[in-house]
Structure formats: structure tokens, C-alpha cells
Amino acid sequence: MVATKVNLSSTNELRNVVDDRLPEVMGHIGYEQDFSIVDRKLAVGYVTGIMAAAVFLLDKKLGFKASYNYVVLLLALYSVGMAYFYYFTSTVEKSIKYVGYDKKEAKDKVTISTEVKDKYEPVLTIEVNLNDKSVKQDVHFNKFFNETGYLEVVPVIDYFKLQLSTLDSKAD
Amino acid sequence: MTWKGLSIVTNAESPIVVVLTGSMEPAFQRGDLLFLWNRNARNAVGDVVVYNIEGKPIPIVHRVLREHHNDKKQFLLTKGDNNPVDDLGLYKRKQQYLDKDKDIMGTVYGYMPRVGYVTILITENQYFKFGLLGLLALSSLFQRE
């Protein structure tokens, strides 16, 4: 994977890079990514996108007056689509960045959420959820990134291994 | 999509237009922005309307000089403030009036000066058009950094 240099002053970019590497990190630990949430979000996105395209095509082909009723209908559906998309990203998806099942038996489900609480503080709040047991912790970005702005994969892998074993040994 | 939505709400194909000619000076200058509404059943004398004539490339923005209506139709005669005569010569042969329902694309209700001049520069001024495209190309190059 090509390493990208991150602007160390942008907490947005820092978080994005961590999020992008999560599938690789979890792959090392022994989990396989599950794409159901991502797929659902994409489906809603594509449908609304197609409706938007349809509006413009209709207008081009039929002209303003003839296409009017169809455009009104499509715009209404588009708004519903966008509303659902917004609902989906804020409730179902929230800050979930990774969902995976263990490679061996596919019975352990891991969900990882990351968010930056204060954009001026280089601290990432990570919540790891293993089969309904969860732990939330603040991690300073300098644990994962070196001074020149590159992500070091090894500390990240170690961190999550630690979190998962803590959760495993936690009482049910 | 907001543009389409605005177009539906105002019932005008182009809810905001840029003034292209000087025929309504001193009220409107080239580059001014006009906001249109097209849900009115009738126009009144004095309204500034936008209409299209078949075969003419750009819509015309002029003032209603005379109107004649019954419960079904309304016929309008328009004139540009800065023109010496009414628009009869602009209409099609044998067409003496504009039909409110068919020909009028919107009535001007709001005005903002000069803001639309950028679009005129883009379409008419070659240097500006290529300069702007060049700027966009340059900025997209630098963004990847």
C-alpha cells in the first residue's frame, strides 16, 4: 500500500488515514471485513444519484413544461432519498469505520468506531466493540504517526490486539 | 438540484437570468441579475417580463405596455424602456401580442446589480474564458500536493 504523507496539523486527515488502514490492520490480527453497512450506504447513494441524473436527462429530452410533473415526482423522491441517507449516516453508521468477523469461525464480530472529539486536539477517541462488549479510549495521534507524517502500522496493530484481548478476558 | 428545485417552485425554466442587452436602461444594465416568478395567472401593465420569440436565440426582458384579457387568456404588448417603439417588430409576422400562458417565461420581481457579469465574460470574452479555465487547471494540479 502506498504510504501517503499526512498534514500533521489536520486532525481530519490524521483520522482519515487511520480509518483507511483499519481493514489492513484487522486483517493482520485475523479478521475479515464485513461490507454490509458500506453496501447499504452505497445503494442509497447510487439510487439518489440516478434520480438526480434522471431529472436532468428528462429536462433535456422533454423540455421544461413537458417534464414538469415527472421532475416534481423525482425531486420529491430525491429529497426522501437524501433524508434517508442523512438518517442512515447519523444513526445506523454513526462513527463506525470498520466491521469485521474473525477469519477462522466467523462468529466473533468486531466493530470499531473512531472520532475526533475536538478538531484542535490531536486525540482520537476509539471505541472497540467485540460481541457486545466494548471499550472506549482516547489515543494521542503521536502513538500511531511518526514525526515526518507517516503512519506506522505496527503500533496500530499492537494497540488493537491489546484492546481485543482485554475485551476477550472481560467478564460477560 | 437546488436549481431544479428553484425552477419548479417558481415555475420558470430559468428562475434567475442575467441581463444581456441595454434595452431596459437605465433600470437594467448588462450583467445585472433578475429573479423571476412564473406562478402568476396574469401580468399587469408595468410588469417587467421575460419572453422568448421563436427563432431568436436569447430571451427578451421588457416591460408590459398594454394588456387585454378575459377569463381565459391574456394578451400583452411589451416595450423596452430604452427603445423608441414597442416590440411589435420583434414578434413573429402577424403576431400582434404575446400570449401570457405560452410566451411569457417569467415576471421579474427581484433585482441584484452587476453580479451576473461574470457569466457574460465567460461566454463572450475569450481571454477571460481561457484565463478562468487555466486557473481551474492550475488549482486542480496544486490540490493533489
Added chain:
Amino acid sequence: MFSLLQRGQQVSNQAISALSYIAFAIIALFLAQLHFDNAYNLPSQIANIETSTNIRYSYSAGSTSAKGKENSKIKFDIDTDLSSLFNWNTKQVFVYLTATYPGKSPESSNRVTYWDKIITDPKDAKLSLKSVRGKYSVYDREFSFRERNATLALEWNIQPWIGPLVFGTLEGGQGFSFSKPEKPRK
């Protein structure tokens, strides 16, 4: 904060919202000022109305057949003060004299403009004009005016620097009747 592009976006977003608030404020103040200045109840005096009706035969006078078309012209005096229409947001005032008269059916009506004037300077807002000749020779969709009764009124339109176009009618409308077409001079 993080890059030039982000700072640029922030600035432009704030600029756009600031400009829209300013535009709202301008429009609200403009309309309020018109109300305070009593712009909507201005009086006017129209007097010495003289109309003449002639049959004309050119296409620009409305004629589409050998029969021709009745055209009406007007001469009038006008006295009014439009100073209340001029405030900091007024770019020009368009004044126009209209005549409203009925059509054949009860739901039909006609309104025609005989004369208009553009006033850009508030110093020119007081109109006291005598024997003004109408600018336009008007014709109806019918061939003849049938000496119908009409109401003359002076209407105005304020063209703002920013904001909505405002319309109004001055009080003091007068009635008149279209005259019988004059016999063409030999």
C-alpha cells in the same frame, strides 16, 4: 486552518452568508422606509384630459386589413409629488399613465399605457406638467373603441439598487370616454 483551500472555503462561506444577511437587511429597511414615507397613498391630479381617435392603416398602428384600426391619443395635465418614492435604495422611478376600460364580455378588461417617464433624480420628482402629449397611440384588440368609458390613473414602479421591484398607483384617477373617430381631413 489546515490548508489554503480550506481557509479559502471558510472565507467564501462566511462571505456568502454575510452578504445574504446584508441583502435581507437592505430589503427590509427599504420596504419599511417606503411605508414610513407614505409612498403607497400618494395623491395626484390629472386634469384637462383631451382624447382624439383616428383610424389608421399601418401595421404598427394595429391594422391588419384594409379596414384599418381605431387609434386613440391623449393630452393631459399632471400634478404630483413623487419625492416619497425616492430613498437611498431607489435607482429609478418609472411613472406611467394608464387607461383601463372594459371589453365585450363581463370578465374581460383592458389596460393601455398612453405615456411614461423615467425619473432618476429625486430633484425631478415633482411633476407639474401642462398639456402633455401622450407618447403612444393606443389601439384595442377590437377594431373600434366604441366610445367606451375608461379610467385614467398614474402608476409607478420603483427600480431599486438591490431588492424587489415595487409597484403602486397614485390616487386621483380620472374617468374619460374614448371619443368618436374623427373624419379624415380632405
